Amino acid sequence: MNQPDLLFKALADPSRRALLDLLYANDGQRLSELCRHLDMTRQSVSQHLELLQAANLVATRRRGREKLHFLNPVPLQDIYERWISKFERPRLKALHDLKRRLEGTHK
Amino acid sequence: MSKSTFVYVTFIRTIPEHLWSALTTPQFNEQYWFGMRCESAWTRGSPWKLLYGDGRVADIGQIVEADPPRRLVIKWRNEWNPELKAEGDSLCTFEIETVPDVSPAAVKLSITHSIEQAESKFIHAVSGGWPRILSNLKSLLETGTIALKSSKAA
Numbered sequence: 001m002n003q004p005d006l007l008f009k010a011l012a013d014p015s016r017r018a019l020l021d022l023l024y025a026n027d028g029q030r031l032s033e034l035c036r037h038l039d040m041t042r043q044s045v046s047q048h049l050e051l052l053q054a055a056n057l058v059a060t061r062r063r064g065r066e067k068l069h070f071l072n073p074v075p076l077q078d079i080y081e082r083w084i085s086k087f088e089r090p091r092l093k094a095l096h097d098l099k100r101r102l103e104g105t106h107k
Numbered sequence: 108m109s110k111s112t113f114v115y116v117t118f119i120r121t122i123p124e125h126l127w128s129a130l131t132t133p134q135f136n137e138q139y140w141f142g143m144r145c146e147s148a149w150t151r152g153s154p155w156k157l158l159y160g161d162g163r164v165a166d167i168g169q170i171v172e173a174d175p176p177r178r179l180v181i182k183w184r185n186e187w188n189p190e191l192k193a194e195g196d197s198l199c200t201f202e203i204e205t206v207p208d209v210s211p212a213a214v215k216l217s218i219t220h221s222i223e224q225a226e227s228k229f230i231h232a233v234s235g236g237w238p239r240i241l242s243n244l245k246s247l248l249e250t251g252t253i254a255l256k257s258s259k260a261a
Contacts, residue, residue, distance in 0.1 A: 003118075027112065027113065027114075028112050056116055056117075056118065059114045059115075059116045059217065061112075061114060061219065070112070070113070070114035072114060072115060072116045073115070073238045074115050074116060074117045074237075074238050074241050074242070076238070077238035077239060077241070077242045078242060078245075081242055
């Protein structure tokens with residue numbers, strides 16, 4: 001599978017997106033820490049992490065005997081440039097602002 | 108002490124020597140680093156500077172390790188913003204690995220940037236830039252042109 005396919009496949013799953021959100025909130029976590037926040041077996045979390053790594057969305061670093069997981073945002077930047085940035089950014093922003101106002105989110 | 112660490116990884120269709128030269132040549136830096144450039148002798152212990160296009164100093168530091176074209180470690184701190192400067196030195200490691208058995212040749216560039224400070228504003232400020240810098244670097248090395256012209260992306 002080529003890199004964009006791996007990337008979109010990795011993102012097309014709520015558990016994997018949740019893992020990315022967990023790493024965004026607190027980068028450099030161990031598998032056991034990530035498992036604590038998810039209602040899944042350790043093995044499932046580990047498999048999801050492997051797919052995220054294959055898509056280059058998660059990078060790992062060793063610290064002694066521990067393996068730490070980091071969110072790698074570079075492929076997301078590539079998606080942004082390939083699929084969003086070039087398509088009329090100002091109008092997209094206006095729509096996004098309108099949607100936020102109408103839906104009353106405060107982010 | 109707690110620590111802030113960010114890791115960035117990108118795959119680039121190039122050879123390690125070209126990537127090393129892109130990281131260590133000011134004229135090359137300017138093309139993908141939004142007009143900024145690095146100046147250093149790129150040997151262990153030598154000073155390192157990151158400069159704006161007009162010559163103002165953004166960040167300063169020192170080369171901790173230089174093993175061309177594989178590994179570069181820079182001790183790096185902000186120079187112009189008192190709040191960021193107060194956080195002190197960060198450590199930025201560049202690792203360049205050849206991806207085995209692919210044609211055309213490709214390298215994996217990993218950047219690990221850390222500081223001995225939780226919730227570091229300096230790392231946050233720098234990290235906002237790395238993905239865009241790396242995207243530019245990748246397209247420059249692969250196609251000869253850059254994707255983003257301005258650092259003020261929405």
